Amino acid sequence: MTDPVLAHLRSDADAILQRLIDYAQIPSVSTDPAYSNGMAQARALLVQRLTDAGFDDVQTIHAGGHPAVFAQWIHATDAPTYLVYGHYDVQPPDPLDKWHSAPFEPQIRNGRLYGRGVSDDKGPASIALEVLFAFLKVEGRLPINIKILLEGEEEIGSASLPKLLRDNANLLRAEAVISADGARWRADLPSVNTGSRGNMAMEVTLKTASKDLHSGRFGGAVPNAAHVLARLVASLHKDDGSVAVPGFYEGIEEVDEALRSQIADLPFDEDSFFAGIGSVAFGEANFSTLERLWLRPTLEINGMGAGYAGEGGKTITPAEAFAKITTRLVPGQKPAEIAQAVRHHLEQACPDSAEMEFRAHDEGNPAYSVPADLPLLHAVEGAIEQALGKKPVRVRVGSTLPLSAMIKEALGMETVTLSFSTADEDFHAPNEFFRLSAIDEGTAAWVALLRSLENS
Amino acid sequence: MTDPVLAHLRSDADAILQRLIDYAQIPSVSTDPAYSNGMAQARALLVQRLTDAGFDDVQTIHAGGHPAVFAQWIHATDAPTYLVYGHYDVQPPDPLDKWHSAPFEPQIRNGRLYGRGVSDDKGPASIALEVLFAFLKVEGRLPINIKILLEGEEEIGSASLPKLLRDNANLLRAEAVISADGARWRADLPSVNTGSRGNMAMEVTLKTASKDLHSGRFGGAVPNAAHVLARLVASLHKDDGSVAVPGFYEGIEEVDEALRSQIADLPFDEDSFFAGIGSVAFGEANFSTLERLWLRPTLEINGMGAGYAGEGGKTITPAEAFAKITTRLVPGQKPAEIAQAVRHHLEQACPDSAEMEFRAHDEGNPAYSVPADLPLLHAVEGAIEQALGKKPVRVRVGSTLPLSAMIKEALGMETVTLSFSTADEDFHAPNEFFRLSAIDEGTAAWVALLRSLENS
Numbered sequence: 001m002t003d004p005v006l007a008h009l010r011s012d013a014d015a016i017l018q019r020l021i022d023y024a025q026i027p028s029v030s031t032d033p034a035y036s037n038g039m040a041q042a043r044a045l046l047v048q049r050l051t052d053a054g055f056d057d058v059q060t061i062h063a064g065g066h067p068a069v070f071a072q073w074i075h076a077t078d079a080p081t082y083l084v085y086g087h088y089d090v091q092p093p094d095p096l097d098k099w100h101s102a103p104f105e106p107q108i109r110n111g112r113l114y115g116r117g118v119s120d121d122k123g124p125a126s127i128a129l130e131v132l133f134a135f136l137k138v139e140g141r142l143p144i145n146i147k148i149l150l151e152g153e154e155e156i157g158s159a160s161l162p163k164l165l166r167d168n169a170n171l172l173r174a175e176a177v178i179s180a181d182g183a184r185w186r187a188d189l190p191s192v193n194t195g196s197r198g199n200m201a202m203e204v205t206l207k208t209a210s211k212d213l214h215s216g217r218f219g220g221a222v223p224n225a226a227h228v229l230a231r232l233v234a235s236l237h238k239d240d241g242s243v244a245v246p247g248f249y250e251g252i253e254e255v256d257e258a259l260r261s262q263i264a265d266l267p268f269d270e271d272s273f274f275a276g277i278g279s280v281a282f283g284e285a286n287f288s289t290l291e292r293l294w295l296r297p298t299l300e301i302n303g304m305g306a307g308y309a310g311e312g313g314k315t316i317t318p319a320e321a322f323a324k325i326t327t328r329l330v331p332g333q334k335p336a337e338i339a340q341a342v343r344h345h346l347e348q349a350c351p352d353s354a355e356m357e358f359r360a361h362d363e364g365n366p367a368y369s370v371p372a373d374l375p376l377l378h379a380v381e382g383a384i385e386q387a388l389g390k391k392p393v394r395v396r397v398g399s400t401l402p403l404s405a406m407i408k409e410a411l412g413m414e415t416v417t418l419s420f421s422t423a424d425e426d427f428h429a430p431n432e433f434f435r436l437s438a439i440d441e442g443t444a445a446w447v448a449l450l451r452s453l454e455n456s
Numbered sequence: 457m458t459d460p461v462l463a464h465l466r467s468d469a470d471a472i473l474q475r476l477i478d479y480a481q482i483p484s485v486s487t488d489p490a491y492s493n494g495m496a497q498a499r500a501l502l503v504q505r506l507t508d509a510g511f512d513d514v515q516t517i518h519a520g521g522h523p524a525v526f527a528q529w530i531h532a533t534d535a536p537t538y539l540v541y542g543h544y545d546v547q548p549p550d551p552l553d554k555w556h557s558a559p560f561e562p563q564i565r566n567g568r569l570y571g572r573g574v575s576d577d578k579g580p581a582s583i584a585l586e587v588l589f590a591f592l593k594v595e596g597r598l599p600i601n602i603k604i605l606l607e608g609e610e611e612i613g614s615a616s617l618p619k620l621l622r623d624n625a626n627l628l629r630a631e632a633v634i635s636a637d638g639a640r641w642r643a644d645l646p647s648v649n650t651g652s653r654g655n656m657a658m659e660v661t662l663k664t665a666s667k668d669l670h671s672g673r674f675g676g677a678v679p680n681a682a683h684v685l686a687r688l689v690a691s692l693h694k695d696d697g698s699v700a701v702p703g704f705y706e707g708i709e710e711v712d713e714a715l716r717s718q719i720a721d722l723p724f725d726e727d728s729f730f731a732g733i734g735s736v737a738f739g740e741a742n743f744s745t746l747e748r749l750w751l752r753p754t755l756e757i758n759g760m761g762a763g764y765a766g767e768g769g770k771t772i773t774p775a776e777a778f779a780k781i782t783t784r785l786v787p788g789q790k791p792a793e794i795a796q797a798v799r800h801h802l803e804q805a806c807p808d809s810a811e812m813e814f815r816a817h818d819e820g821n822p823a824y825s826v827p828a829d830l831p832l833l834h835a836v837e838g839a840i841e842q843a844l845g846k847k848p849v850r851v852r853v854g855s856t857l858p859l860s861a862m863i864k865e866a867l868g869m870e871t872v873t874l875s876f877s878t879a880d881e882d883f884h885a886p887n888e889f890f891r892l893s894a895i896d897e898g899t900a901a902w903v904a905l906l907r908s909l910e911n912s
Contacts, residue, residue, distance in 0.1 A: 197672065201769045210734025216653060216855025217879070219784050220697070220754030221745045222730075223738040226779075227693055227757060233686035241676070241683070274678075278666025279775075282679040282809045289677045298676030300773050301683060303763035308780060313657045313817050315782050317756050319735075323682075324764060326771050328675050353738045361769050399672025423673070 003451070008138045009130065009443045016439065017113075019049075020126045024106045024115045030066050030089035031156050039152060042088045043069055046150055053133040055148070061171075063164030066152030070171065073136070074145040079454055081145035082376070083174040083413070084132075085403065086125030086181055087154035090117030091428050098430035112433040120427035121181040123434035124419040125150065127442035128180040134443075135450065143454030147174055154181065157362070158402055165410035176376045177407055178449070182397075182417035183425070187435055189267065190384050190392035193370075193417050194377065197297065198329035199400040200338050200364030204232065204346055207355045209319040212307065219317050223353035226306035229321035233301055235349045236325075236342075242284040243299045247341040252332040255295050263290050266393055294396035299327045299342070328398060335364025368404035368415070376416045379452050383418070386452075387444035418445060459907070464594045465586065465899045472895065473569075475505075476582045480562045480571045486522050486545035487612045495608060498544045499525055502606055509589040511604070517627075519620035522608030526627065529592070530601040535910055537601035538832070539630040539869070540588075541859065542581030542637055543610035546573030547884050554886035568889040576883035577637045579890035580875040581606065583898035584636040590899075591906065599910035603630055610637065613818075614858055621866035632832045633863055634905070638853075638873040639881070643891055645723065646840050646848035649826075649873050650833065653753065654785035655856040656794050656820035660688065660802055663811045665775040668763065675773050679809035682762035685777035689757055691805045692781075692798075698740040699755045703797040708788040711751050719746050722849055750852035755783045755798070784854060791820025824860035824871070825852075832872045835908050839874070842908075843900035874901060 009016070023045060027038035043060055046069045050058045055071035066089065074081060093103035093116045101107040106115030113123070135142050149172060153159060165172060185191045208223040238244050270289055274280055283292040292298070302325065307318030327338055339360040350356040370377050384392040404415040420442035426432045465472070479501060483494035499516055502525045506514045511527035522545065530537060549559035549572045557563040562571030569579070591598050605628060609615060621628060641647045664679040694700050726745055730736055739748040748754070758781065763774030783794055795816040806812040826833050840848040860871040876898035882888050 199672070199771070201771075203769070208735060213733055213735070214855065215754075215756045215758060215782055216655070216784055216853070218733065218735075218749070219756045219782075219854065220752055221737065221739045221748040221854075222733070222735045223697070224756055226760050227689065227697070230686045230689035230757070230760070233683065234690035237683055241679070277669055277674065277678070279664060279669070279674075279678045280809055281677065283677045292677040293674070296676055298671075300671045300675045300680055301686070301763065302671060302770055302772050303761075303765050303774065304682050304686070305759075305761040305765045307757065307759035309759050309761045309765075309778075313659070313780050313782065314758055315655070315657075316758050318759065322765075324769050326671055326675075326769065328672055353736055397672070398675065398677075399670065 003447055005131070005134045005138045006444060006447050009134050009447070010440075012134070013439070016126070016130050017436070019130070020113070020118070020123060021106045023126060024113070024118050024122050025104055027104045028089050028117070029092050030153055031092055039066055039089065043067060043152070046088060049129065049133070050148065054136045061164060061168055063160040063167055065160035068152055068164060069150040070148065072145070072147040073142050074147070076142060076145045076454070079144040080456065081147065081174045082453065083147045083149060083172055083177045084128050085149050085151070085177050085179045085415070086128060087121050087151040088125070089152045089155050090120065090122070091155050095430060100431055108436070111436050113436060114431055114433045116432055118434040119183070119421040119425035119432050121154070121421070123438065124421045124442065125180045127420055127439060128446055131443050131446035131450065143450045147172060154403070158406065161403070162406050162410055165407060169411055172411060174413060176374065176413050177415040178376065178380075179403060179415050179417045180419055181403070182401060182419040183421045183423040183427070184419065185395045185423060187422045187424075190388045190390050191395045192377070192381055192384060192392045193397055194394045195294070195369040195396040196367065196401040196404065197398055198333065198335060198365045198367040198405065200327045200329060200335040201361035202325045202339055202342055203359055203361065204323050204325065205357045206321045206350070207319060208353060212316040212319045215315040215317050222317060223351070224317045225321035225354060226318045228351060228354040229304060229306055229323060232346055232349050233304060233323055235345070236299055240285045241282055243297070245299065245341050245345040248297070248299070248338065252297070252330055255291070259295070260291065262394060263294065264288065266290065266395070293398035295330060297328055297330045297333055299325065302326055328400065330367045331369050333367065335366060339364065365400050365402040366405045368401065368408065370414060370416055374414050374416065375456060376414065379449060379456060380416050380418050383445050383449035383452055386448040388441060418449060420445075459903055461587070461590045461594045462900060462903050465590050465903070466896075468590070469895070472582070472586050473892070475586070476569070476574070476579060477562045479582060480569070480574050480578050481560055483560045484545050484573070485548050486609055487548055495522055495545065499523060499608070502544060505585070505589070506604065510592045517620055517624055519616040519623055521616035524608055524620060525606040526604065528601070528603040529598050530603070532598060532601045532910075535600040536912065537603065537630045538909065539603045539605060539628055539633045540584050541605050541607070541633050541635045541871070542584060543577050543607040544581070545608045545611050546576065546578070547611050551886060556887055564892070567892050569892060570887055570889045572888055574890035575877040575881035575888050577610070577877070579894065580877045580898065581636045583876055583895060584902055587899050587902035587906065599906045603628060610859070614862065617859070618862050618866055621863060625867055628867060630869060632830065632869050633871040634832065634836075635859065635871050635873045636875050637859070638857060638875040639877045639879040639883070640875065641851045641879060643878045646844045646846050647851045648833070648837055648840060648848045649853055650850045651750070651825035651852040652823065652857040652860065653854050654789065654791060654821045654823040654861065656783045656785060656791040657817035658781045658795055658798055659815055659817060660779050660781065661813045662688075662777045662806070663775060664809060668772040668775045671771040671773050678773060679807070680773045681777035681810060682774045684807060684810040685760060685762055685779060688802055688805050689760060689779055691801070692755055696741045697738055699753070701755065701797050701801040704753070704755070704794065708753070708786055711747070715751070716747065718850060719750065720744065722746065722851070749854035751786060753784055753786045753789055755781065758782055784856065786823045787825050789823065791822060795820065821856050821858040822861045824857065824864065826870060826872055830870050830872065831912060832870065835905060835912060836872050836874050839901050839905035839908055842904040844897060874905060876901075
């Protein structure tokens with residue numbers, strides 16, 4: 001017998017798609033003040049829909065930046081309470097000329113909806129909301145207590161989110177967080193994400209003279225900022241690409257052999273992975289590509305420069321040089337300590353002939369791992385298996401999802417992601433799209449999850 | 457008793473200055489086709505003045521680029537023949553907004569003439585021409601046979617000069633070349649330049665992927681072009697800044713101890729030298745600053761870059777990187793062999809994870825040294841001593857003056873410089889100036905030189 005809520009969702013499919021299109025038409029770009037109307041419009045639409053559906057305490061919460069939208073339905077006596085997370089802000093649409101259809105005029109082509117924000121995060125968040133709305137409509141109640149937090153600053157680093165979480169700790173308190181943000185590893189393989197790497201961004205600048213000097217008149221008798229920078233950067237890694245900064249790997253947990261063998265069993269076509277990016281496998285010895293991406297920290301120069309970068313040549317010895325550095329961190333590494341280790345290493349390596357300045361761009365974010373025995377994790381895995389007919393594989397992401405660590409830090413709550421966007425959907429690039437097939441898959445999984453949590 | 461030619465020059469001082477101003481008003485910028493009228497005007501003025509003065513065979517010579525102006529007076533039977541070199545083209549005047557007076561409206565301020573080209577090379581070349589014109593006017597003849605070559609492509613690398621020299625070898629044949637181009641080490645210390653370093657310009661580019669990659673999604677499992685470049689660049693030098701490229705120092709003559717002690721005796725305020733450029737002494741062990749600049753070769757990164765260079769950060773692993781390299785060479789080093797050694801070293805050092813491309817920008821220029829026993833060198837030293845009352849010190853330049861090596865290669869002739877511009881006169885920068893005191897000093901030295909060569 002078909003679940004009546006799921007049956008309703010299937011019969012309402014056209015309207016669900018239309019509501020997503022209406023939502024995606026709103027240009028809620030958080031990074032650019034020119035879009036503040038779009039941000040307000042998106043909040044108003046969410047408040048209206050949540051109110052119409054029967055949620056209580058629908059409100060916007062401010063903590064300095066763009067407000068978040070909050071709502072709750074907590075009438076399920078004796079049932080647990082979960083916090084559903086999503087965000088209503090989107091990436092800027094630039095470069096506009098690379099889009100095949102206008103970013104804020106969503107268009108369906110080949111089973112995909114194209115438009116800014118459809119994959120990140122309006123599509124996945126709408127799936128969660130539509131399921132909640134359907135329960136309230138069909139059954140007049142939700143299987144469990146639900147709090148909803150829809151953030152407005154995810155695309156700009158969630159700067160005020162920690163304060164917002166702390167300021168509203170009681171309001172947001174729940175067993176755990178179900179995040180409707182994040183991307184599936186692949187569209188064709190059910191998976192659940194059990195961890196993400198942290199990050200820490202830094203910059204180092206060098207100065208060896210008050211201005212660039214003529215290489216003939218001064219070359220050979222003065223320090224050259226480019227030479228100094230190259231030596232500093234080269235000192236950061238060993239031959240195999242592992243990080244040579246003392247203390248960098250300190251405190252990292254030993255990689256679990258069961259996890260390694262589980263990762264080794266994943267279907268992963270390494271040749272086509274590297275062919276797709278025109279590159280080759282390279283990295284820390286004794287780890288596989290997926291282990292390097294998911295389980296091991298890395299330190300990358302994102303940009304560096306010194307002297308003349310134009311056409312042809314210019315006979316100077318550069319007086320200044322810079323390198324922008326980010327690390328990706330794993331559990332056991334603290335961003336501030338990593339920045340300190342990198343600074344210390346560079347200061348030790350920098351010769352007296354150069355003045356060095358070092359700064360951390362921000363406070364960074366630690367890595368996050370879902371505890372292997374977390375009930376919500378097992379519930380999500382079960383719901384995916386029930387909805388898609390196949391047990392999901394456990395995967396991780398090499399990128400940083402600051403939300404989980406922020407929530408853990410501020411509220412002591414764990415986060416499991418149940419999102420139906422996919423990593424290849426160009427969500428920070430032109431022609432962002434969302435697979436329409438994800439709507440059926442996602443609503444089925446969310447229905448199964450809520451039912452299963454009711455009985456947990 | 458005052459030399460009658462010098463007496464005439466002194467009485468004609470105002471007219472000499474006016475003729476220099478008239479000449480410097482002509483915008484003879486060789487690099488920009490928009491100035492081709494100025495180039496033609498400068499040639500016409502020189503042809504007119506040489507003809508009016510009584511020179512023979514006044515003509516322009518073409519070899520593909522901007523024509524040179526040639527003239528000769530070869531009626532001094534039994535006297536030697538010398539070729540006087542100068543150039544009529546100037547650097548572009550940009551950036552215009554940095555000039556305190558218009559670059560092509562020469563203005564006198566504080567004993568200096570300000571204007572584009574006044575120091576390089578219209579002032580110094582005019583000194584030579586005015587002396588020759590004065591001899592012809594006062595005495596109806598020159599003490600020696602003189603050929604004059606005024607080039608139009610010095611500021612753009614003298615691309616067609618080698619061909620011009622070869623095509624006109626007989627016309628240009630002389631004992632040696634007296635160059636009225638080049639700069640005095642200082643205005644307050646008589647000196648003669650006895651050598652310059654050669655150069656060779658190269659560029660290396662690296663590619664590690666088909667595009668920049670997200671540092672979270674790929675970092676740690678792919679090569680990073682910035683890391684590879686840093687290791688390559690760092691491998692080019694030892695700790696003291698000496699060059700680590702195998703073969704780089706091969707074939708270099710041992711530095712002459714007499715020359716070292718002569719350089720050590722030069723008055724040189726090292727502290728104020730480095731204070732003036734906001735830098736510190738750095739370079740090859742066991743050599744002094746002046747030795748590093750004048751006697752030792754160097755390899756400099758002029759510019760390098762990879763990845764993101766804008767404000768803030770960007771979480772990418774760069775796919776491409778480049779470094780622009782120039783060397784300054786000393787006698788015994790061949791530019792083509794140096795390029796080959798650098799290429800070979802980089803190819804050996806480049807890991808398989810990166811694709812490397814290397815190219816030499818041009819054929820480079822070898823170093824040049826005036827033979828210590830060249831009669832013209834001693835004649836120039838004597839003339840300077842006679843004119844200025846002080847024996848000149850022998851200095852060298854760390855920069856490259858391709859002319860001398862080109863003439864040596866094409867015609868087998870040596871070159872000695874007798875120029876009265878000074879290294880601090882901003883000749884490739886805004887507010888180029890020429891010390892007016894150089895006119896009296898320079899004309900006196902040229903008169904003394906021509907008289908001394910008559911009797912040699």
